[in-house]
Amino acid sequence: MSERPRSERxxxxxxxxxxxxxxxxxxxGFTSEPSTAPTVEDRIATLSxxxxxxxxSGESLADSQxxxxxxxxxxxxxxxxxxxxxxxxxxxFAANFGDTxxxxxxxxxxxxxxxxxxxxxxxxxxxxxxxMKRAASKREGV
Numbered sequence: 304m305s306e307r308p309r310s311e312r313x314x315x316x317x318x319x320x321x322x323x324x325x326x327x328x329x330x331x332g333f334t335s336e337p338s339t340a341p342t343v344e345d346r347i348a349t350l351s352x353x354x355x356x357x358x359x360s361g362e363s364l365a366d367s368q369x370x371x372x373x374x375x376x377x378x379x380x381x382x383x384x385x386x387x388x389x390x391x392x393x394x395x396f397a398a399n400f401g402d403t404x405x406x407x408x409x410x411x412x413x414x415x416x417x418x419x420x421x422x423x424x425x426x427x428x429x430x431x432x433x434x435m436k437r438a439a440s441k442r443e444g445v
Contacts, residue, residue: 311440315433322429329422343383350379350389354396355404363406 341349351365356375359367364375375396382392397405 311436318429322426326422326426329418343380346383346389347376347380350383350392351376353393353406354379355406357400357404 348365352363354364354375356362356364356367356369356372358371359369362372364372364379379392382395387395393405
């Protein structure tokens with residue numbers, strides 16, 4: 304009978320190890336920097352993906368085939384060539400068209416919460432299951 308509690312402990316340790324590994328991968332993904340600086344073309348593409356076309360129905364500047372979207376992509380290229388930072392360019396578009404036209408909100412509080420809340424819920428749920436399982440095995444006298 305001593306074999307069963309030992310296998311349960313091993314499963315618990317494995318579950319904790321896998322959870323810790325998954326959490327460390329997520330934290331590393333948030334904190335790691337790209338290994339090389341983005342090229343001008345990469346910056347233009349990223350900015351075009353991050354800004355919604357003000358005159359198209361929900362498309363980013365990168366996805367839109369409208370002439371106005373091509374004009375705005377050219378404007379982004381000009382601003383990048385002039386030395387403007389990505390944040391400055393996004394701020395200019397937000398000032399002209401409003402924050403709703405900025406598609407890339409990866410650094411906003413809400414987008415961070417969309418990552419943190421499910422992870423925290425899984426961790427708390429897993430912890431609650433472990434506590435409930437231990438309480439049940441104590442009641443059974445195992």
